Amino acid sequence: MSRQPQLKIPATYLRGGTSKGVFFLRDELPEAAQVPGPVRDALLLRVIGSPDPYAKQIDGMGGATSSTSKTVIISKSEQPGHDVDYLFGQVSIDSPFVDWSGNCGNLSAAVGPFAIEKGLVSAERLPQDGIAEVRIWQANISKTIIARVPMHEGCVQETGDFELDGVTFPAAEVAVAFRDPAAGEGSMFPTGNVIDVLEVPESVVAGGRIEATLINAGIPTIFVRAEDLGYSGTELQDAINGDAAALARLEMLRAYGALHMGLINDLAEAATRQHTPKVAFVAAPADHMVSSGREIKSGEIDVLIRAMSMGKLHHAMMGTAAVAIAAAAAVPGTLVNLAANAHERSEGAPRDSVCFGHPSGTLRVGASAEWMPGEGKRGEWQVSEAVMSRSARILMEGWIRVPSETLVL
Structure with missing residues (x-):
């Protein structure tokens, strides 16, 4: 039986829209988990508490639903004209895999506030009061998202009176714009047909x-x-x-x-x-x-x-x-x-x-x-931007603890 102390990894637990997830700064992950691969997946599975044959995720941060079995990795953007790179991992509840095939639109609303809190957005682009535009590169699908985050006295404003069905308490409104939202390469309608x-x-x-x-x-x-x-x-x-x-x-x-x-x-x-x-x-x-x-x-x-x-x-x-x-x-x-x-x-x-x-x-x-x-x-339909309003809030910040053997594969 292992007697090694648990690993402590800086993390933040956020609600974005009608979802919750564990957010990490890429550079604060263990070195082997800073790159894609089985070590990263094993770490995120253990953080969330999967795979769990009981489908409860009791021994992890997951909430046993698709809306709460989520992880996010943020880093300073490597893309011109963007502030941060946002990578989303949907963690399976009862199976040992992390799905990287798409984005989470709800948690997209939390990326901007998180990026500002972590100092990843240049100070000169942040108003004392008003709306800060955070330029997000969605790394799963290679798309741009613009998060319009309210600021008050130089800080992210999280509380407010914006109500979102599916969320119990009101909060500050975060407008999220998805640029050129057709996912991946090719046409918005992959078969060329609307039906x-x-x-x-x-x-x-x-x-x-x-x-x-x-x-x-x-x-x-x-x-x-x-x-x-x-x-x-x-x-x-x-x-x-x-x-x-x-x-x-x-x-x-x-x-x-x-x-x-x-x-x-x-x-x-x-x-x-x-x-x-x-x-x-x-x-x-x-x-x-x-x-x-x-x-x-x-x-x-x-x-x-x-x-x-x-x-x-x-x-x-x-x-x-x-x-x-x-x-x-x-x-x-x-x-x-x-x-x-x-x-x-x-x-x-x-x-x-x-x-x-x-x-x-x-x-x-x-x-x-x-x-x-x-x-x-043949011609095709195109959508340049889709916009919706969500809200976001930091629920907890500190360190995630996972057994040391999680990183030994």
């Missing part, structure tokens, strides 16, 4: 065919109609997460969608790529109750959306999926756009913002899409 027909097993949907909008914006996302799955779009977590057959069915849909999008080469690969793509089902507005017991009237929203994250229905909405929703709503003819325009009996028209209902309430996001004609090739 595709997926061929799936009969266990997913009767007839083995389902229409889907497949989009790479913010995070790769598969949108389907709620009614095609037998849902209303007003479901809360227990209705889905307590149904093992439903979870298996939605995971199968995700795997087939990932294959169709070219994100994986074999269906089996989906098991080790849990973070992306996401699956979301959409419906036209309807009166419904959210998890807090509040009633949402159909006139308050444009569309209903429920999204899956790491194999479970999300309690609110992932920030990156909100970007995908904004982009899809902006493009005529997508399933999101059609559902959002259903009350207008429209065949689909461009939108520059959308207010959607999720299990905890509502959220408004904005994006404008433009059709770019192709020269010698």
